[in-house]
Amino acid sequence: MDRCWGISATADEGSSTARKTMEYSTVPRALGKRHASIIPVGLDEVLESENAAANITRLGSSEEATAKPRRTRKHRKSTHVARKEEKERLLNEMAILNAQLESLKQQAMASMDHVDQETTRSIQVGRKLRYTVHRNQQKFGEVASIMSEISLCNAQAGSPLHDKITLKRDQESRRKLLRELKASKISKGEHFLRLRRPNTNLRSICDEGRRFEMGNGDFFSERLSITQLKDARSVKQIYDLLVFYYSNIEISISEKIGHITVRLDDDAGSKSIIQNRLRSTTIDDLKVESNTIIFAQFYEQREGDYGVIVLDYVEDDEKYPYQRSECLRKDVVAVMEVRECPQSTKDDGKTTVVLTRWVQNKLRRPEFSVSIKHWNGLCEKMDMFGKTVQLSLAEDLYIEALGLGMPGN
Template identity: 30%
Template sequence: MDGSVMQDTDLAVLLHQVQHRTASPEIVSSDCSASPPAVLPKRVAAAFASTDGDSDSGGDSLLRPKKLRKPTDSGGDSLLRPKKLRKPTYAARKEEIAALLEEHRLLQARLELLRQNVGIPTSYDHDTLEAAQRQQRAMEEALRLQQFALGNTQSLFSKHMNALEPNPLKTYIHLTTDAVERRNTLLSIRREKLHRCYQFVHERLHHIPETSPYHVEERYVNAKGDRIISRFERLLFPGVQDVKQVFNALLFYLTNMEISISETLGHVTVRDDIDAVETRVSNHRVVSSTSYGIELELNAVHCYEYYEKFEEMGGQEFAME
């Protein structure tokens, strides 16, 4: 009994020494995996063999220092290569927004092309129309301001013309009671009156189209208290043959105006022809009584002239009164 206990104790001591010797790096040799020495008992040798066999499964590997693994080519490159940085979120979103905007631009251009092919107004047409409308409104406003300025100028002209003395058509004459002297005086002013009349009417209607009717009339009181009527009228006579026909109709009205006044106004009108020089100059007096008992008197001198070829009108037919 004691002998077996001693043998077990000796076996444990030897096994402990073997393990201690194997774990110590100073006594480990290259032939530590060789078979145990022959002097060891069989049980120690068997224990040593089992211990050496278990080293491959992890027992001895825990006691041995780990060997450094040599870096391979791929592993070395991965260690030396810098780590790839991840793109920031704001940069990725910025690129995505730019791509979407470019896609929107292309789709918008395609839509405009399709609208143009179909005939639907495009945004460019709308922009052009709005620009034209803005320009038109600006031009209308500028034109309106110019019209106001012209109205102001016309007011100044009217004020000047109404107060103008002497009147460009006014001629001072003195007719005596002698018939011969009166006739000579009227004949002497006839040519001058017709010339002034033509000049004034020509300048007054110079820029007004000859083929369009025109009528303007001003009534005012001058500084002397006289009531003045200034009237300009252009009448068209469709269907007439020539100027001579209109001239004869005007002469007939002037020589029979008392009849026209009586028929139109219902006034009793009397005409008194003072003198008539071959129908070229007429001096007459017209008296008209209204229904209210008011008498109106008119003393007038009319000068007439008919030209088959008037030089200042390019040799055309012309007449003045």
């Protein structure tokens, strides 16, 4: 039957159609709507082609699924659960650390209980030493207190270097008395300085002193100093500078302290025995007077040159009496030594000049009234008379270093 018209086909037509069908079935065709309407293909062939295409599609999909598996989604914990777990972990860790700490404490206590005998003995010795040092410091404090009382008693009794000096009016007797006193004053000054100077190396700087008011109202000061003069060329140079300074002390006092000072005496008979009868006027218009004798001696020896200078005040002077109703009186007792000292402990031959000074000043309470302010000002500046020595030495050493030389030489 003809499929187009529904008419039965003849035998020849049927065989012809069968051949064509077999021919087309041997060649695979991609079917579509347009081809289906044009190419005369059997229904079974069309269905088989569609099934084959579907199978190919499913096979490709399964292969893709096998090649790229889908990633599974992880389960996410909630915040409170995560924090709870973290808290539990930290608590467990803290418990472990506390247990370790207790174990370490027990080990430390056990080690302290088993200290060896040597360590125990060292601890005991250290305790005894600290106790002994503490007791000695207390004793030293008591000794210092006693020494202060002794110093006060000595000041009231007078200086160990002081000798009562009374000068007459005539010039010859004055000079004779001072010449007779010189040897004993120099010897006494050397002996006192050996006892008073600390048994330390002269290469070390030393400066100590005390100041106090005595029972009668006089003001007292005492000072010991050791100074290294590294710029000095020799002992003789410093000795000459000191002698020159005390021969012209009124100039230094006027320049460096500001007290206008004049010299009242006119006796310059010897360079090794000098009298300084001075009167100073302060800024507050107060007058201060002093009468001091300077004894100087220089020694040249194989062991080393050295010089000694001793100062002592005059108790009574008929030619230049004290003006107690007009002036405040200042008394000075001092001893100075200049000698060489090695610069270091090494025996390299290098030396330096050392100046040792011990000075005792006393400012007597005047018979007339003085305000507390002015009195305290004088007491504060009293030690400056001694400090001008070092200032003058430094200036003169600088001048000589420039090659200008010392005045008067």
